[in-house]
Amino acid sequence: MEPKFSDTSFQFWRRSSGIRTSDILDPFAFSSELHLYGDFADPNPLFHNLLKEIYKQNLDMENLLADCSAKGTEDKLRVNFWNVKCPYCGEEFPYENKRLLRCPRCNNVVKKIDFRSWNENLETFLNGEISLKELYDCQVTPTSQNYEKLRDIFLDPDIPKTKIGFKIKSKGFNTIYKLFSPNQLLIISDIIKRIRKEREESIPIYSLALLDFITYNSMFSKFKSGKIYSMFRSKELRLGKWIELTQNYFCISLKKVITKLREKRYASSKFIASHPFTLDMEALYNIELFFYEWVKRPLSYSDGYTLIPRLFKKYIFSCMDESCGSFYEKEFEFSNVEFNVDKAVFYLDRLDYCSLLYLVSLKDFFISRIEKERNVFEIELLRGRKGVIPIWEIYAKVKKEHESDYLKVLSMTFREFTRYERILGIENDSKTILNHVFTILPKLKSNRNRKTLNPTHMNIRRI
Secondary structure, eight states, X not given: OOOEESOSSSOOSOOOOOOOOSSBOOSOGGGSSGGGXXXXXXXXXXXXXXXXXXXXXXXXXXXXXXXXXXXOOOOOOOEEOEXXXXXXXXXXXXXXXXXXXXXXXXXXXXXXXXXXXXXXXXXXXXXXXXXXXXXXXSSEEESOOOHHHHHHTTTOTTSXXXXXXXXXXXXXXXXXXXXSOHHHHHHHHHHHHHHHTSXXXXXXXXXXXXXXXXXXXXXXXXXXXTEXXXXXXXXXXXXXXXXXXXXXXXXXXXXXHHHHXXXXXXXXXXXXXXXXXXXXXHHXXXXXXXXXXXXTTTTSEEOSSSEEOOSSGGGTEEESSTTOSSEEEOOOOOOOOOOOOSEEEEEESSOBHHHHHHHHHOTTEEEEEEEEETTEEEEEEEEOOOOEEEHHHHHHHHHXXXXXXXXXXXXXXXXXXXXXXXXXXXXXXXXXXXXXHHHHHHHHHHTSOTTTTOGGGGTOBOO
């Protein structure tokens, strides 16, 4: 079996590829395509400077590819999955991510799958507190092997133990290493050690390729019909079947990254701001934290106990002296990027609550219009909130709107609630303003055609 990576470019979250403009300014460069213009504005300074350094170099990428591709990809790979033990009859069967999970033997519906218990056992096992038999004493267990081998190297600093806040943490997947099987962690660790031996000028490109590779070599990387899908193909991590890839498949990721770097465009970016899938800052924070914890490892040395400064050290370590002989690792840095433009247009797959919250929070801008172009929403923001208005005047203005099209009503409502410097009568924080928008919209709907004004048709999600 020789599975293929399903995505053709180094990106995540962008489900719709229909939007293409010649003048993109993206405030979140690492997660999309701004770096193709040679502009960098990532929320994390390490990625900002890593991309700048890569574009500044003039490496022989053909040789990098030739050295890697020569190893081939003829490996025997195994499909892995989660095994569920039926609480009624004890039958074991593969877990499927669906609403009703029914035991094939006794036909009872298994209502609760206890992944949290597995992850708690895994943590205590790797800390040497329980045996392998006790580790597997759970309702649900993975078919992956070599947990004892992982325990032997668990203290290696190349195994990231940082807490992570993906929504899947409610099932106990609250630490980076828990998102991977033992064999996956062993392979990734070997690749990191191999990258450290490369010439220093090529290490940044190899490090980007590592980030691409880990998204396909995770227990959350979906496998279906001979194709492997990135774990970040959708906003939420999903449990299912996965494959443990060998080092040879790292070459596919290297090729993808090099192909992307060759696409550099020389037109200057102007005023269009684009972002894949969502503007949920919490989700983006966790994605970048996840990548940061992996990328800093091949950029640093290791003595087997701790990471040691090497490349981009001022973005990874705090040095206590000039030579950085004494140091400690920095906390992950993340800050919203400010963009110096008068107009910005965001393309979103859906108007989810967190994306709208972010747009409303941009105090220098107001939402001038919301339209739908092909299968994505186009939200235009203009610089310049002006004036003061009482809340009742906004309500009066909005209620006079007679449009029957929900999207036009929505657009006008957001424009009125975001165009002023201050609204009297309410707290002027983003959540309060957004809650008032969602309070008035149902009242407008009650006076108009229910079908055309149903927010579910717009894929609006309130949390």
